Amino acid sequence: xxxxxxINKHFLYPGTLFAEPEEYAISTVLxxxxxxxxxxxxxxxxxxxxxxxxxxxxxxLATPRYGNIAMDKLLNKVLSIGCRQEHLVAKVxxxxxxxxxxxxxxxxxxxxxxxxxxxxxxxxxxxxxxxxGGRVGRKIIMNxxxxxVLVGKGRRSEG
Numbered sequence: 001x002x003x004x005x006x007i008n009k010h011f012l013y014p015g016t017l018f019a020e021p022e023e024y025a026i027s028t029v030l031x032x033x034x035x036x037x038x039x040x041x042x043x044x045x046x047x048x049x050x051x052x053x054x055x056x057x058x059x060x061l062a063t064p065r066y067g068n069i070a071m072d073k074l075l076n077k078v079l080s081i082g083c084r085q086e087h088l089v090a091k092v093x094x095x096x097x098x099x100x101x102x103x104x105x106x107x108x109x110x111x112x113x114x115x116x117x118x119x120x121x122x123x124x125x126x127x128x129x130x131x132x133g134g135r136v137g138r139k140i141i142m143n144x145x146x147x148x149v150l151v152g153k154g155r156r157s158e159g
Contacts, residue, residue: 015065019047030094
């Protein structure tokens with residue numbers, strides 16, 4: 001990161017993805033959702049998705065809110081900006097099962113995590129860092145030029 005000029009910033013909303021060839025700080029907030037950060041260690045470019053649910057059931061639009069759609073779209077997007085699949089590494093975050101949301105009963109966080117790791121294995125993209133599961137949400141910020149991802153965790157509420 002150049003300390004003189006601020007880098008571009010992008011907030012990633014649930015069910016979306018982002019990758020551009022320029023340097024960006026991509027941030028998002030995760031509960032049961034999962035984000036995958038793909039980064040090309042040679043091209044020094046990358047992108048991120050924000051998965052809400054694991055699988056698209058074939059009804060309605062095939063949007064990146066679903067893990068199986070979001071993973072394919074993110075891979076294609078980073079390849080379109082000059083990344084090469086054999087140079088990609090992944091970092092995976094989120095997938096908490098937060099009590100009181102109603103989603104914990106369906107174990108959405110665990111199902112999102114499982115799907116992401118299966119798809120990354122199929123893509124032959126190694127996972128070099130992860131912070132998944134648990135009972136607290138996270139805020140993450142990815143620098144697309146360095147591949148560094150900062151993680152902040154919420155506090156668990158008792159009650």
